[in-house]
Every structure is written in structure tokens, then in C-alpha cells.
Amino acid sequence: MPYVNIRITREGATSEQKAALIKGVTQLLVDILGKNPATTVVTIDEVDTDNWGVGGETITARRKRGA
Amino acid sequence: MPYVNIRITREGATSEQKAALIKGVTQLLVDILGKNPATTVVTIDEVDTDNWGVGGETITARRKRGA
Amino acid sequence: MPYVNIRITREGATSEQKAALIKGVTQLLVDILGKNPATTVVTIDEVDTDNWGVGGETITARRKRGA
Amino acid sequence: MPYVNIRITREGATSEQKAALIKGVTQLLVDILGKNPATTVVTIDEVDTDNWGVGGETITARRKRGA
Amino acid sequence: MPYVNIRITREGATSEQKAALIKGVTQLLVDILGKNPATTVVTIDEVDTDNWGVGGETITARRKRGA
Amino acid sequence: MPYVNIRITREGATSEQKAALIKGVTQLLVDILGKNPATTVVTIDEVDTDNWGVGGETITARRKRGA
Numbered sequence: 001m002p003y004v005n006i007r008i009t010r011e012g013a014t015s016e017q018k019a020a021l022i023k024g025v026t027q028l029l030v031d032i033l034g035k036n037p038a039t040t041v042v043t044i045d046e047v048d049t050d051n052w053g054v055g056g057e058t059i060t061a062r063r064k065r066g067a
Numbered sequence: 068m069p070y071v072n073i074r075i076t077r078e079g080a081t082s083e084q085k086a087a088l089i090k091g092v093t094q095l096l097v098d099i100l101g102k103n104p105a106t107t108v109v110t111i112d113e114v115d116t117d118n119w120g121v122g123g124e125t126i127t128a129r130r131k132r133g134a
Numbered sequence: 135m136p137y138v139n140i141r142i143t144r145e146g147a148t149s150e151q152k153a154a155l156i157k158g159v160t161q162l163l164v165d166i167l168g169k170n171p172a173t174t175v176v177t178i179d180e181v182d183t184d185n186w187g188v189g190g191e192t193i194t195a196r197r198k199r200g201a
Numbered sequence: 202m203p204y205v206n207i208r209i210t211r212e213g214a215t216s217e218q219k220a221a222l223i224k225g226v227t228q229l230l231v232d233i234l235g236k237n238p239a240t241t242v243v244t245i246d247e248v249d250t251d252n253w254g255v256g257g258e259t260i261t262a263r264r265k266r267g268a
Numbered sequence: 269m270p271y272v273n274i275r276i277t278r279e280g281a282t283s284e285q286k287a288a289l290i291k292g293v294t295q296l297l298v299d300i301l302g303k304n305p306a307t308t309v310v311t312i313d314e315v316d317t318d319n320w321g322v323g324g325e326t327i328t329a330r331r332k333r334g335a
Numbered sequence: 336m337p338y339v340n341i342r343i344t345r346e347g348a349t350s351e352q353k354a355a356l357i358k359g360v361t362q363l364l365v366d367i368l369g370k371n372p373a374t375t376v377v378t379i380d381e382v383d384t385d386n387w388g389v390g391g392e393t394i395t396a397r398r399k400r401g402a
Contacts, residue, residue, distance in 0.1 A: 001175060001276075001277065001320065001322055001327065002274060002275060002276045003137055003175055003177070003274075003275045004272065004273070004274050004275070005272070005273045005275075006270060006271075006272050006297075007244060007270060007271045007272070007273075008269075008270045008297075008301065008303070009269065013301060015117045015125075015127070017300050017301055018117055018118060018125065019117075019120075019124065019125050019128065020300045021296060021297070021300050021301070022120030022123060022124065022125055023120075023123045023124065024296040024300065025293060025296060026120065026122070026123035027123065028289060028292040028293060028296070029274075029276075029289070032285050032288045032289050032292065033276065033281060033285055033289070035276070037122050037123050038121075038122045039121075039173070039175075039322065040121065040122070040123070041119070041120065041121050041135060041137055041173075041175060042119075042120040042121075043074060043114050043118060043119050043120075043137070044114075044118040044119075045112075045114070045118070045246075046118070047244050047245075047246070050216045050219055050220075051219060051244060051245040051246070051247070052242070052243075052244050052245075052269065053220075053223030053224075053227065053242070053243040053244075054239075054240075054241065054242050054243075054269055054307065055227070055238050055239045055241070056223060056224045056227035056228065056238050056241070057220065057223065057224065058216075058219065058220050058223055059269070060216070061220065068142075068143065068186065068188050068193070068376060069140060069141060069142045070140075070141045070338055070376055070378070071138065071139070071140050071141070072138070072139045072141075073136060073137075073138050073163075074136060074137045074138070074139075075135075075136045075163075075167065075169070076135065080167060082251050082259075082261070084166050084167055085251055085252060085259065086251075086254075086258065086259050086262065087166045088162060088163070088166050088167070089254030089257060089258065089259055090254075090257045090258065091162040091166065092159060092162060093254065093256070093257035094257065095155060095158040095159060095162070096140075096142075096155070099151050099154045099155050099158065100142065100147060100151055100155070102142070104256050104257050105255075105256045106188065106255075106374070107255065107256070107257070108253070108254065108255050108336060108338060108374075108376065109253075109254040109255075110208060110248050110252060110253050110254070110338070111248075111252040111253075112246075112248070112252070113252070119135065121135050121173065126135070141378060149318045149326075149328070152318055152319060152326065153318075153321075153325065153326050153329065156321030156324060156325065156326055157321075157324045157325065160321065160323070160324035161324065171323050171324050172322075172323045173322075174322065174323070174324070175320070175321065175322050176320075176321040176322075177275060177315050177319060177320050177321075178315075178319040178320075179313075179315070179319070179380075180319070181378050181379075181380070184350045184353055184354075185353060185378060185379040185380070185381070186376070186377075186378050186379075187354075187357030187358075187361065187376065187377040187378075188373075188374075188375065188376050188377075189361070189372050189373045189375070190357060190358045190361035190362065190372050190375070191354065191357065191358065192350075192353065192354050192357055194350070195354065202309060202343075202344065202387065202389050202394070203341060203342060203343045204271055204309055204311070204341075204342045205339065205340070205341050205342070206339070206340045206342075207337060207338075207339050207364075208337060208338045208339070208340075209336075209337045209364075209368065209370070210336065214368060218367050218368055221367045222363060222364070222367050222368070225363040225367065226360060226363060229356060229359040229360060229363070230341075230343075230356070233352050233355045233356050233359065234343065234348060234352055234356070236343070240307070240309075240389065242269060242271055242307075242309060244271070253336065255336055255374065260336070283385045283393075283395070286385055286386060286393065287385075287388075287392065287393050287396065290388030290391060290392065290393055291388075291391045291392065294388065294390070294391035295391065305390050305391050306389075306390050307389075308389065308390070308391070309387070309388065309389050310387075310388040310389075311342060311382050311386060311387050311388075312382075312386040312387075313380075313382070313386070314386070
């Protein structure tokens with residue numbers, strides 16, 4: 001019955017990539033902890049680069065200065 | 068002072084349904100735990116079906132195959 | 135497939151109260167949005183009063199001054 | 202390595218305000234807890250007023266009646 | 269810069285299992301989305317079975333009746 | 336009505352430090368976004384170093400090898 005929330009910046013992840021991520025994380029929980037995949041929930045939040053900060057500045061600002 | 072976060076798939080919940088959910092959850096916290104409704108916060112996140120997985124596959128894929 | 139997270143201060147909620155909360159919230163999602171209860175997950179986080187703030191002060195401080 | 206999530210209603214916060222918030226929160230973690238800013242992550246979620254409730258009603262409804 | 273939160277019931281996951289989960293999820297984000305592992309954060313929350321519900325009842329209750 | 340969640344490793348933050356963090360974050364939301372402090376909620380989650388990973392390894396492991 002695990003619940004997993006994955007947060008990434010919204011920068012063009014495709015449906016295929018997101019499906020692969022959901023499949024992969026679910027399988028890890030089965031393999032490592034013996035969890036039941038049928039009740040394992042994974043959600044992905046894509047967050048605008050203006051709304052994500054690291055090192056005290058937004059990802060938008062970091063991208064602009066090439067960081 | 069409770070904080071409740073409800074996550075559902077983005078599949079057409081109406082403003083009325085969301086208002087009813089907020090009202091109902093707040094009332095439960097009053098009735099069961101004696102919480103003050105004035106400081107009870109409820110947020111609802113609607114998540115795209117591509118970004119929600121269960122059983123290792125996305126809700127989009129499940130809907131397509133009629134699951 | 136909803137996921138609900140309820141956060142309250144750790145101040146003695148009983149197992150019975152928590153079970154009632156889980157039951158009630160699940161039923162609301164069934165009644166209002168037609169969700170399947172079998173795949174509705176509810177988690178409750180109990181947070182120490184030192185770790186919860188409102189109005190810029192901790193709940194511990196508010197309780198001490200009778201707020 | 203702290204992770205901070207800030208949730209506000211979606212009511213026109215500007216990129217500059219969000220950048221200031223990210224900068225300020227990161228600095229607080231440096232000043233108060235001695236955290237390394239380079240690995241401090243801050244995300245901001247802007248939530249529709251239909252999806253945010255307090256006192257058992259949505260912010261949309263509160264705004265309408267001038268609360 | 270992804271942030272991943274994994275929530276499981278507190279039922280004896282070992283330090284080794286949790287380390288394997290952190291390693292595996294980080295690698296998935298590298299392999300599927302090309303993320304930088306150095307800034308990928310994974311947290312695991314272990315939630316008491318009294319505080320986790322599915323199907324409207326707690327995991328504690330489900331375990332007792334053999335579900 | 337903002338809600339802020341701060342997640343740090345459980346490594347001895349004092350009650351005074353946590354109170355300062357709550358006060359400071361609340362003030363930032365007042366100063367930058369004009370939010371009402373009375374309805375601003377801040378919670379702090381302290382996460383065991385075994386349950387927090389960065390760069391694919393736990394903080395426990397990083398501390399041991401002096402990272």
C-alpha cells in the first residue's frame with residue numbers, strides 16, 4: 001500500500017517517461033520490500049521552474065545563467 | 068489547526084463537488100476530534116491521469132484498456 | 135484511487151478516533167465523487183506541537199499562554 | 202539538505218515575489234540551522250481558490266462574500 | 269533536482285532495504301529522465317498502521333482480520 | 336492562508352531553532368506576499384538520517400564517510 005510522490009521541474013517529461021518512472025518505482029517496492037503492486041500508488045508533480053528553487057534561486061534564473 | 072490534502076485524478080470534479088468535499092472533511096474533524104473549523108485548512112490537488120499510477124501503470128493506460 | 139493526508143497536532147488522538155476519521159473521509163469520497171473505497175488511501179500524520187506553528191508561533195507556545 | 206514546500210492560493214504571485222520567497226526561506230535555513238544553501242530545495246505550489254478551503258468553505262466562496 | 273517522498277507503513281523495513289530503495293529510485297531518475305543524482309533527494313516516511321487506512325479501515329484492523 | 340512544510344534531517348534542532356524558523360517563514364509570507372499571519376501554518380518534519388537520501392545514498396552513510 002505504499003504511496004510515492006515524485007516532484008520534478010516541468011521541462012518536457014513525456015508520457016512514456018512518466019509511465020516508465022511509475023512502472024520502475026512500483027517494481028522497486030515489490031522487489032525490495034515485497035509490497036503488493038496492485039495497491040502501490042505513484043504520483044508525479046511537475047512544478048514550474050519559477051516555483052522551484054535550489055541554492056536560494058529559482059531554476060528559471062539558474063537556467064538563464066547557464067547553471 | 069488541521070491541514071488536509073486530498074489528491075484525486077483530474078477527471079472533471081465540479082466546483083460544487085469540491086466545495087462539498089471541503090465542507091464534509093472539515094465537519095469530520097470537528098465531530099471526531101473537536102477541531103476548530105475556522106483554522107482547518109483543506110486543499111485538493113487534481114493530478115493528470117498521465118501522472119498517476121497504480122499497479123505500475125498510469126491511469127491513462129488503465130482507462131484505455133477499460134480497467 | 136484518491137490519496138488523502140491528514141495532518142494534526144500530536145495531542146492524544148485515540149486509535150478509535152483515527153479509525154473513525156479514515157472511515158469518514160473514505161465515505162465522503164465515495165458519496166461525493168463516486169470513488170472506489172477499496173483503492174482510497176488515507177494517512178494521518180501527528181506532528182509535535184513544537185513543530186507546528188500558526189500566527190508565527192508554535193502550538194506549544196500558544197498552549198502555554200492559553201491561546 | 203532541507204526540502205521546503207510552500208502552498209499558497211493562485212492569486213497572482215509574481216515571479217519576483219516567488220524568487221524572493223525562495224531566497225528568503227533558504228537564507229533562514231542557513232541562518233537558523235546552519236544548512237547548506239546549495240542543497241536546500243524550495244518548491245511553491247499555487248492552488249486554485251476552488252481547491253482551497255478554510256472554515257469549511259472554499260476561498261472562492263469566501264472572496265465572493267467579502268470574507 | 270527531483271524530490272521523491274515514499275510513504276510506507278512502519279512494519280520493520282531495515283536500514284539496508286531503505287538504502288536500496290533510495291539508491292534504486294535515484295538511479296531510475298537518472299536513467300529515465302537524465303536527472304543529476306547529486307541533487308536528487310529521496311525521503312521515506314514510515315507511518316504507523318493505526319494511521320494508514322485503505323478501504324475505509326486502518327491497516328491495523330486489516331492485519332487483525334487477516335486481510 | 337498559506338501552508339508551509341519544512342523537512343529537515345533529525346539531527347538535534349532545538350525547540351528555540353524551530354520556533355525561530357516558524358516565526359521567520361511566517362514573517363516572509365507577510366512581507367513578500369501580504370499574507371495574514373494569523374492563518375499561516377508552518378509544520379516541520381524531522382526525518383531520520385536513515386530515511387533521507389541524496390546522491391543515491393542515505394545521510395547516515397554520507398555522515399559515516401565524512402561527506
